[in-house]
Amino acid sequence: MIYPFWDVQTGYGILMAIIAIVHVFISHFAIGGGLYLVVTEQMARRHNDELTLAFLKKLTKFFVLVTLVAGVLTGVAIWFIIGLLNPLATEALIHNYVWGWATEWTFFVGEITAALIYYYGWNKMSAKAHITVGWIYFIFAWLSLVIINGILTFMLTPGKWLATGDFWDGFFNPTYWPSVVMRTGVCVMLAGLYALLVASRQTAGDFKARIVRYSATWGLFGLAVTTVAQGWYLKAILLTLTTKILPGPVLALRSAAWLAIAIGGLLLLAWLLARRLPVVVAVLLMAVGLTWFGAFESFRESVRKPYVITGYIYGNSVEVAKTEKYKKEGYLAQITYRSGDAGADLFRHACRSCHTINGYRPLKPAFDGTDHKFIAGIIRGAQLLNANMPPFLGTPAEADQVATYIYKCVDQRPLDQIYPADDLGRQAFAIRCAKCHKLGTASDKSKSFTGQSVDDLNTMLDNLPELAEGMPAYTGNATERAALVAYLQSLGKAVKK
Amino acid sequence: MNLPNYEFLSAPIQLVTVLHLLTLSLHFLAMNLLLGGIIIVLTAVFRKRWDDPTLVKFARVFPVAMAATVTLGVAPLLFLQLVYHRQVYAATIVSGWFWLLVPAAAMVAYYAIYRASGRGEKTGKLSVPALLVALAGLLYISLVYSSVFTMAERPKLIHDLYANDQSGWVWNPATGDYLLRWLHMIIGAITVGGYWIGALGKDSPAAYQTGKRFFVTGFVLAAITGGAYLMTVPALLHTRAIWVLSAGVLLTLGALHLFFKKSFCAAGVLLLGSMLAMVYARHMVRLLRLADTYRPDSMRFAPQWGPFLMFLICFVVVLAVVAYMVRLLTAKRA
Numbered sequence: 001m002i003y004p005f006w007d008v009q010t011g012y013g014i015l016m017a018i019i020a021i022v023h024v025f026i027s028h029f030a031i032g033g034g035l036y037l038v039v040t041e042q043m044a045r046r047h048n049d050e051l052t053l054a055f056l057k058k059l060t061k062f063f064v065l066v067t068l069v070a071g072v073l074t075g076v077a078i079w080f081i082i083g084l085l086n087p088l089a090t091e092a093l094i095h096n097y098v099w100g101w102a103t104e105w106t107f108f109v110g111e112i113t114a115a116l117i118y119y120y121g122w123n124k125m126s127a128k129a130h131i132t133v134g135w136i137y138f139i140f141a142w143l144s145l146v147i148i149n150g151i152l153t154f155m156l157t158p159g160k161w162l163a164t165g166d167f168w169d170g171f172f173n174p175t176y177w178p179s180v181v182m183r184t185g186v187c188v189m190l191a192g193l194y195a196l197l198v199a200s201r202q203t204a205g206d207f208k209a210r211i212v213r214y215s216a217t218w219g220l221f222g223l224a225v226t227t228v229a230q231g232w233y234l235k236a237i238l239l240t241l242t243t244k245i246l247p248g249p250v251l252a253l254r255s256a257a258w259l260a261i262a263i264g265g266l267l268l269l270a271w272l273l274a275r276r277l278p279v280v281v282a283v284l285l286m287a288v289g290l291t292w293f294g295a296f297e298s299f300r301e302s303v304r305k306p307y308v309i310t311g312y313i314y315g316n317s318v319e320v321a322k323t324e325k326y327k328k329e330g331y332l333a334q335i336t337y338r339s340g341d342a343g344a345d346l347f348r349h350a351c352r353s354c355h356t357i358n359g360y361r362p363l364k365p366a367f368d369g370t371d372h373k374f375i376a377g378i379i380r381g382a383q384l385l386n387a388n389m390p391p392f393l394g395t396p397a398e399a400d401q402v403a404t405y406i407y408k409c410v411d412q413r414p415l416d417q418i419y420p421a422d423d424l425g426r427q428a429f430a431i432r433c434a435k436c437h438k439l440g441t442a443s444d445k446s447k448s449f450t451g452q453s454v455d456d457l458n459t460m461l462d463n464l465p466e467l468a469e470g471m472p473a474y475t476g477n478a479t480e481r482a483a484l485v486a487y488l489q490s491l492g493k494a495v496k497k
Numbered sequence: 498m499n500l501p502n503y504e505f506l507s508a509p510i511q512l513v514t515v516l517h518l519l520t521l522s523l524h525f526l527a528m529n530l531l532l533g534g535i536i537i538v539l540t541a542v543f544r545k546r547w548d549d550p551t552l553v554k555f556a557r558v559f560p561v562a563m564a565a566t567v568t569l570g571v572a573p574l575l576f577l578q579l580v581y582h583r584q585v586y587a588a589t590i591v592s593g594w595f596w597l598l599v600p601a602a603a604m605v606a607y608y609a610i611y612r613a614s615g616r617g618e619k620t621g622k623l624s625v626p627a628l629l630v631a632l633a634g635l636l637y638i639s640l641v642y643s644s645v646f647t648m649a650e651r652p653k654l655i656h657d658l659y660a661n662d663q664s665g666w667v668w669n670p671a672t673g674d675y676l677l678r679w680l681h682m683i684i685g686a687i688t689v690g691g692y693w694i695g696a697l698g699k700d701s702p703a704a705y706q707t708g709k710r711f712f713v714t715g716f717v718l719a720a721i722t723g724g725a726y727l728m729t730v731p732a733l734l735h736t737r738a739i740w741v742l743s744a745g746v747l748l749t750l751g752a753l754h755l756f757f758k759k760s761f762c763a764a765g766v767l768l769l770g771s772m773l774a775m776v777y778a779r780h781m782v783r784l785l786r787l788a789d790t791y792r793p794d795s796m797r798f799a800p801q802w803g804p805f806l807m808f809l810i811c812f813v814v815v816l817a818v819v820a821y822m823v824r825l826l827t828a829k830r831a
Contacts, residue, residue, distance in 0.1 A: 003586050004655070006593040007663040068560075069607045072567055077600035079571075083578070084593050084665075087586035090578075092503035098579050099507065099804035102516075103811045105572050110815040112568050116561055117826050129825040136818060165501030167804050312500060321500040337587065337659045348663070 001317065003087040004337035005348040011360020012085045012353050013301075019081050021294045023074035028293075029194050030067035030111075031141040032187030036195055036218060037063065037118070038134030045127050051207045057122050059198050064119045066194075068112065086353070088317040089155075089308045096170065097151050104147040110140035145183055153179045155309050156300065157240045162311050175236045182229035186293070189222025189263070191215075193282075193289045196270055200282035204275055212274040219267045219285075227260060230296075237303060246388055247441070252299035259292035305388040314390035316353040326393035343405030346398055350379075354389075357409045367406055369415035370431060370475070376403035377465075377472025378435065384470040385435050416479040425487025428480050436471075439491075449492030457485045507801035510580065510794050517576035518780060522772040524573055526689065527565035531610075532635050533690015534559065537711050539628055551701050553617035556628070558697060559610045567603065580793045581649065581783070588649035591658050593665025595641050606634030636683075643679040644669040650786035677726040684722055685775070688715030692752065692768060696761040712756060716749055730782050738781035745774025 008015070037056060044052035082090045094101065114137035121130050150171035154161065161170030195215035202208040234253075266285045270277050308315050318326065326334065335345050355361045367375050379399045383391035392399055411418055419427040437443050449457065460467070461474040461481065476484065506513065538555050578585055589596040613627035648655060648669040658667050669675065688711070695708025733739060748771035755764035784793075 002583065004590045004659040005663060006590045006665045008593065008665060065608075065611060068564060069604060069611065072564075073600045073604040073607065076567065076571070076603070077597070079574075080589070080597055080600055083586050084590055084597065087582070087590065091582045091586070094575070094578055094582065095503045095505060095507065096501075097804075098575065099801055099808045101575055102572065102808045103804075105575065106808065106811040106815040108571065109568055110818055112564050113819045114822060116564060117822050121826055125826060125828075129828065133822055133825060136822060140815070140818075162500060167801050321502075337656060339660055339663055 001088075001331060001334040001349050002336045003317075005345075005352065006084050007348055007352065009356055009359050011356060014360055016081060016085060016301075017294065017298065019074055019077045021290065021297055023071070023078055024297060025190070025290050025293050026066055026071035027075060028145075028183065028187045029190040030063075030071050031138070031145055031184075032189070032191030032218075032222065033059075033063050033067065033194055034115075034134065034138040034141050035188065036191035036215075038131060038138055040214070041134060042131055045131070052211065055199070055202070055207075055211055059195060060119050060122065062198055063194075064115055068115060072112070086308055086313075086315075086317055088319070089313050092309065092313060093151060093155070096165075096167065097154070100147055100151055100167075100171065104144050107140045107144040107147065111137060111144060114140060142184070142187075145187070146180060149180050149183060150176055156304050157237065158310055158312060159240070174240045175233060178229055178233035178236050182226055182233050185222050185225030185227075185229055187222070189219050189226055190289065192217070192219025192222060192267070193263075193285055196277070197279075197282040197286055200277045200279045206275075208277065209274040212277045213271055216267045216271045216274070219270075220264065223260060223264055223267070246302075246305075249299050249303040249305075252295050252302060256292055256295035256299060259288055259295055262288050263292060306383070306390040316350060316390055318350075318390055318393060323393055327395075330398050331394035332398060341405075343401045343408075346394065346402045347405045350392060350394065350402060357406070363406055364410050366431065366435070368411040368431070369413060369418045369427075370410070372400075372403050372407045374432070374472050374475045375406050376400050377470075379403055381470030381472065414477050414480060416477065416483070421483070424480060425483035425485075425490075428476060428484040429487050429491075432474065432476065432484070446491040446495045449488045450495050452489065452492055454485055454489070457488050461485070502797075505797040505799040506579070507799060508805055509798065509800075510796070513576055513580060514780070514793075517573055517580070518773065518776050520569060520576065521573035522769060522776045524566065524569040525772050525776065526769060527562055527569050529686040529689035530693040531559060531562040531566050532632075532639070532683070533686040533688065533711070533715075534562065534693055535628055535632050535635070535690075536687055537690050537694050537707065538623070539625065539632065541707055542623060542625055542628075550621065551698060551704050552623045553621060555694065555697065555704075556610075556614045556617040556623055559631075560607075560614050563607050563610050567607070580796070581787075581791075584649040584652060584655075584787065584791065585646070587652070587655045587659075588645045588669075590665065591648065591655055591662075591667045592641070592645050592669065595666075595668065596645060597665075599638050599641055602634040602637045606631040606638075609634065639682060640679060643675040643682065647671065647675040647678065650674075650783050652787070652790050673729060677722055677729065681719060681722040681726050684715055684719040687711055688719050688749075689768060689772075691715050692756060692761075692764065695756060696765070699759065699761065709756065712753060716753060720746065730785065732785050733778065733781060736781055736785070738778045741774045742778045745771040745778070748774065 037060060040052065041056055043049070044056065114133050117125075118130065118133045118137055121133060125133070150173075153175040154170045154173050157173045157175045158170050159173035160166070161173065192215045195218065196212060199208065199211045199215055202211065263285065266281065266288060270281060270285065273281065304310055306314050307320075308317075311320060313319055322334075331346055331349060332342060335349055338345055351363070355363050357364050367378075376399050378385070379392050379402050380396065382389045392402075394402075415428055415431065416424055437445050439446065452460075458481070461484070464471045464474050474481070534555060538552055542552060609627040609631040613624045613631065616622070616624040616627065648658075648671070651671065651674070654669075654671060658670075661667075691708045691711030691713075693708070695705050695712060698704025698708060727733060727742075748767045752764040752767035752771065755761075755767065
């Protein structure tokens with residue numbers, strides 16, 4: 001709250017995802033591709049294989065263009081975007097890990113120099129010297145992963161650091177080693193995928209068959225290492241995280257698993273079609289690979305919720321250590337940059353990191369047809385919602401101010417004027433109840449409605465705040481209430497059947 | 498709750514400042530070769546001064562200069578954010594979209610530079626449109642940097658600008674703070690670019706002469722714009738920065754003298770010294786402007802000597818390996 005808030009209508013999550021996923025997809029290739037180039041060159045030189053050497057020269061050009069132009073600058077873009085989206089967390093990371101980052105930078109200097117020398121050295125250097133530079137490139141590139149992995153995994157599982165504040169405790173955290181192995185596997189897999197893309201453009205024939213099968217083997221081997229290490233990684237996360245894993249991350253993980261199977265299938269297909277592998281298959285493989293990486297990174301980001309640094313800073317830049325201060329003094333007292341609209345400022349700092357009114361994770365549909373009191377109740381109990389949200393630590397008056405701000409932006413007609421009568425009960429349930437009691441989940445209360453009379457259900461609605469801590473009072477009008485009660489009864493009956 | 502406090506500096510402020518100023522000077526040196534070099538090459542193209550092979554030869558250097566500019570730009574930004582995080586993040590957020598377009602512009606410029614270089618190698622002709630695109634990208638980046646980093650020196654201005662607009666589409670309106678400074682930087686880049694062109698093109702009399710002309714003219718113009726900018730920061734005249742700046746001017750004169758004698762390495766060393774002096778003066782301007790609101794040495798010091806040692810060792814090893822690789826590249830093929 002010591003920083004201004006960048007109020008963009010594009011969701012923070014989307015901005016971050018676009019840049020980060022493209023970057024990791026290229027940067028992992030930058031490492032694996034380096035290994036692929038030097039190992040393959042060594043083999044080709046040993047066998048005087050001029051065709052493979054010519055292929056590698058072509059691949060090097062593609063490699064240098066992709067990694068140095070797009071890879072490096074999307075990396076810079078990540079740095080830019082995290083400073084815009086969560087400057088406090090970035091500040092905390094830089095203060096704790098400046099020498100980690102500085103060390104990574106030294107490897108980066110070595111890596112870039114080696115990449116350029118390798119590229120320009122194809123026709124200028126002796127074979128031995130060229131291969132030496134190739135190995136130097138790979139070692140520096142991999143070492144930069146080794147370093148940045150410590151900072152990345154620290155954000156998810158800071159481990160003992162939360163108690164000691166020691167650099168190494170945070171660096172070698174519980175998910176550090178599984179993540180190093182997993183990401184190394186990804187690097188090898190992506191080397192195969194990118195090489196297949198270049199190989200698919202070769203003229204059909206024996207050489208193409210050989211290079212396609214060879215590259216597909218890299219892909220399959222990397223995929224196998226990644227899959228095994230991912231199990232280890234997930235186990236480490238489950239052993240460490242105290243928050244529940246919600247349907248969102250689980251879905252991302254399931255998607256990643258299916259996409260990994262698809263990658264395996266496409267790699268086998270490439271093997272079978274080796275002699276005349278069409279470019280379209282290689283492009284599809286790249287697209288599936290990118291989506292797979294997106295799903296995995298989405299899991300990693302979402303499983304960390306509600307934190308940006310687990311146990312330390314919430315996703316909305318609220319510091320866990322200052323919980324009591326916030327509760328006592330409120331958020332407004334901590335917001336340094338003000339716009340003149342207290343409600344808007346509170347909304348930005350408490351909610352806008354993850355929600356917009358109309359766009360990304362919109363609040364309007366979630367609160368259309370409700371009222372100020374209901375919205376304020378939901379805000380006060382935010383941490384209880386089925387979404388791993390950070391708690392609202394401001395004062396009750398500030399929760400009211402945020403509610404007033406949101407209420408101004410939503411459809412203020414009552415629900416019965418927004419939705420048709422035959423769908424009103426379901427919509428009222430979705431808006432007022434399903435935020436916590438989603439059907440089909442552990443918090444589904446349908447069973448408890450079985451056999452309940454209209455009077456019983458009305459009494460329940462009258463006493464909601466007494467049923468559970470943080471449950472907002474029911475504030476709908478008579479028409480909406482009647483429709484909701486009927487819907488609740490139908491849920492009870494459905495269970496009975 | 499007893500959680501670790503992140504508000505600390507893990508090395509003495511003096512050490513961080515030295516690293517910041519040193520890496521920033523190296524970044525400027527590479528950037529000047531790139532920006533100044535492109536401007537000079539384009540000027541030569543439009544005036545039809547050189548033959549195509551000479552132009553192509555310079556275009557081949559630009560991808561490496563771009564890689565060096567980006568790579569050497571990372572470290573000073575890291576050290577800057579370590580010490581001036583509150584000011585820098587606040588200013589970048591206020592100009593969020595302009596700031597975020599910097600990597601995009603750099604990517605376009607980088608690609609254009611590779612294209613110009615590649616086309617030159619393939620056809621023997623320079624791609625002027627590609628170089629113009631690269632130049633536009635680099636000028637945009639330089640202008641955003643000047644706008645944002647001078648805004649970061651004016652905390653009150655950031656508060657006022659943010660109060661009016663939170664969208665991230667705010668450009669620093671205090672042009673008096675940075676237009677002259679930006680112009681000085683661009684002319685400085687052309688000056689140093691002149692040195693690079695002369696040094697790299699020493700075998701071509703036309704290239705050397707052009708480099709010399711840009712070096713000399715650039716120096717005079719940079720001195721005029723630098724002097725004018727100095728008048729906008731009168732407080733600087735009462736600090737030791739003015740002596741350092743004067744030494745910087747003398748070092749540039751020395752570099753010019755050596756350049757005339759074709760001692761390019763020695764001239765380069767003096768230019769780096771001059772660059773350090775300018776960067777130091779720039780640093781002093783920041784300290785002066787922030788003096789009322791922030792003192793970097795007021796940050797809590799909690800050393801992390803182990804990780805610092807790791808950085809230092811890796812830095813030395815990487816430098817040695819880089820030198821080894823360059824030797825491998827330049828060694829005669831067996």
